[in-house]
Amino acid sequence: MPRIIMGIESSCDETGVGLVRLHDDDTVELLADEVASSVDQHARFGGVVPEVASRAHLEAMVPTVERAFDKAGLKLSDVDAIAVTAGPGLAGALLVGVAAAKAYAAALDIPLYGVNHLAGHIAVDTLQHGPLPDRCLALLVSGGHTQLLLVDDIASEITELGSTVDDAAGEAYDKVARVLGLPYPGGPPIDKAAKNGDGTAIAFPRGMTGPRDAKFDFSFSGLKTAVARWVEGAERRGEEIPVDDVAASFQEAVADVLTRKAIRAAKEHGVDTLVISGGVAANSRLSELAAERCAEAGITLRVPRPRLCTDNGAMIAALGAHVVAAGRPPASLDFSANPALPVQIVSI
């Protein structure tokens, strides 16, 4: 069975290459995790520009692979299998990683696995906290995704309970940051400002929490508009904007809805473990509130360290290792990336 697995990630603006070792007891050990980010090139556009991201992936791909092997002290010939993000993500960005992964697999004559980025965000937690329980719930929150997933088997069986009907949580952070004159990406500056603010100062709406709303879906578009409306009203009245209070109140609304729905889903599905991952998982208020509510409900909370939460190659390598351990078949070398790959398809 393959032992050293390389993971390649290029679904958005991070070129990631990870190396892991799959042990006999099916535990997975992280050996290297190298990321080249093009986030700075997108900052002045206020969001990821697909063509800019794709160009950066092509430039960064081989150097990032080289760095990962240097860090791990391994040679390319030590790798037994490759996993690559097959989707979901930006089409032109995914294409670069998939093309590179196929070429490495062909040249090294080893199996290639096309895997799901979303499942990777969950699998990465096993690098830090060990194997997942038989059944768990995962909340994925980032600039690209907001999803509540039921995980029966990380290598093969994931069900989507709900997702955002409009903006991803991280997108709402970016847009609210802009309203408040804070830099892109919006997560860290809002979190920082919120620490000095009062989360109960302004009662922003909790989207999709009405009795007739889908129980496990999310909506952040109304919240974002409510924040803009509030700020514009204050501006019109010539008042100074209490940036800290607005940030804290916005963040409270996001964390409240996310954790409330996650806990409810865990209870309804009889699950006692919640994994929170994705770039927004690093948000201090979200993890604080999740810890509080999980403790109350008797649910074990697992949040990977921030470096593992954001997009990286380690998560793809980790998922690849689980897929290999489960004995799933590798992909044929003529597969194409799928920008809309559904989460039920863990490996193609």
Next chain:
Amino acid sequence: MLVLAIDTSTPAVTAGLVALDGDTLEFRDNRVTVDPRAHGELITPHALEAVKAAGVTLRDLDAIVCGVGPGPFTGLRAGMATAASLAHALGIPAHPVCSLDAIAADVAPGEAPFLVLTDARRREVYWAAYAADSTRTDGPHVQRPADLETTIEVAAGDGAFLYADALGAQPIEPRFPSALGLVKAAREALRSGSEPAPLTPLYLRRPDAVEPAARKKVTTP
């Protein structure tokens, strides 16, 4: 010297094997599919099939030559990422070649200068001008065919066929870069044995991205 040539700068997905001995080029085998949406799917399988058809393996390669565009499709990057990764994994050099030069290298030797044009989409062409001996004299550029000011009367490449009327130039073969043309265009670099130039795409266009204007208000005053 056994060379794998790769090009995905046009709707053609091309991978082929050429042997270079001194100054002599010998075509071995290739796989070509014309489908602008299949670059990412097919380029590695095509490389493997071409190598297999020639009775060798990827391990037997001495160098890679890759067309670096100009090319409009995101598929250009599929070929380039493939070439760069293969070269890295096999520990062999990857030489960049302007894809228009590869087409020019396949134009039958004649008396007159000629143009090479490929489809840049958005009603534009990538083009370059060549002397009768296939050395590039101008370009590459990206332009609307009607805006091209030239007295050259023959033109190769699929752009020459697509826009024959607007150009007023007689279209000639080939339409796409071939494995042999790619290796011909890289012959000097291959023979010199020197460090290859970086594998950088000839984009010619800036990414479509606009900086956001002042934020629109959600409320009307």
